[in-house]
Amino acid sequence: MNELEIIAEEVRRCRRCSLHKTRKNPVPGEGAEDAEIMFVGEAPGRNEDEQGKPFVGAAGEFLTELISMIGMTRDEVFITNVVKCRPPHNRDPKPEEIEACSPFLDRQIKAISPRIIVSLGRHSTSYLFRKAGLEFRSIGAVRGRIVEVEILGLSVKLLPTYHPAASLYNPAVRSKIVEDLLKLRREGTDLTKYL
Ligand code: URA
Numbered sequence: 001m002n003e004l005e006i007i008a009e010e011v012r013r014c015r016r017c018s019l020h021k022t023r024k025n026p027v028p029g030e031g032a033e034d035a036e037i038m039f040v041g042e043a044p045g046r047n048e049d050e051q052g053k054p055f056v057g058a059a060g061e062f063l064t065e066l067i068s069m070i071g072m073t074r075d076e077v078f079i080t081n082v083v084k085c086r087p088p089h090n091r092d093p094k095p096e097e098i099e100a101c102s103p104f105l106d107r108q109i110k111a112i113s114p115r116i117i118v119s120l121g122r123h124s125t126s127y128l129f130r131k132a133g134l135e136f137r138s139i140g141a142v143r144g145r146i147v148e149v150e151i152l153g154l155s156v157k158l159l160p161t162y163h164p165a166a167s168l169y170n171p172a173v174r175s176k177i178v179e180d181l182l183k184l185r186r187e188g189t190d191l192t193k194y195l
Helices: 003-013 046-051 058-069 095-112 122-131 171-186 190-194
Strands: 037-041 078-081 116-120 147-151 154-161
Touching (some): 003 095, 037 122, 095 154, 116 122, 116 171, 122 147, 122 154
8 A cells, every 4th residue: 555545544534523423435535646736625525525536526527627728637636635524514624623634635745745736725725825834814815826835845836726616606716717727837847748
């Protein structure tokens, strides 16, 4: 078993917070062990909880489109969430749930050592900004700008954007996410092979 599989096994057995009582399936995340890009969302929703996989509902369809827009496939990147179990009725994760669960995300980041992390929405952005020692005010203020940070001892480019679910009924948010993600086509050098 590699480190990511070990983490996934621990997530499946986890009882560190009360979300384990209401979840159907924990959702550790999935993708490539050597992914250059990691996408970090908030927490599983209904579909993800049913299937044990991240971003498989309507927001996930849009995320899959965004990934192909930058010339990649879901299995070339790594997709996960800050919180690995569904909060009841899709409420926001509580600080103590983020606190209990985020060591799994930290270990995933260290194991993968991605070049780029795309944080989807305010929860993952605020968590990763904190890890990087940056002040987070609002997603609107920071979205779409790539910041070079040090997280967990790794040099990473962090690209915050809105959560894909926020775009489902809001075309303006949708085009902002597209605009933000297109920066990955222009940014860096080794992504050019996907163009
Ligand atoms: N929203 C998220 O933040 N994560 C998922 O996995 C699905 C929807």
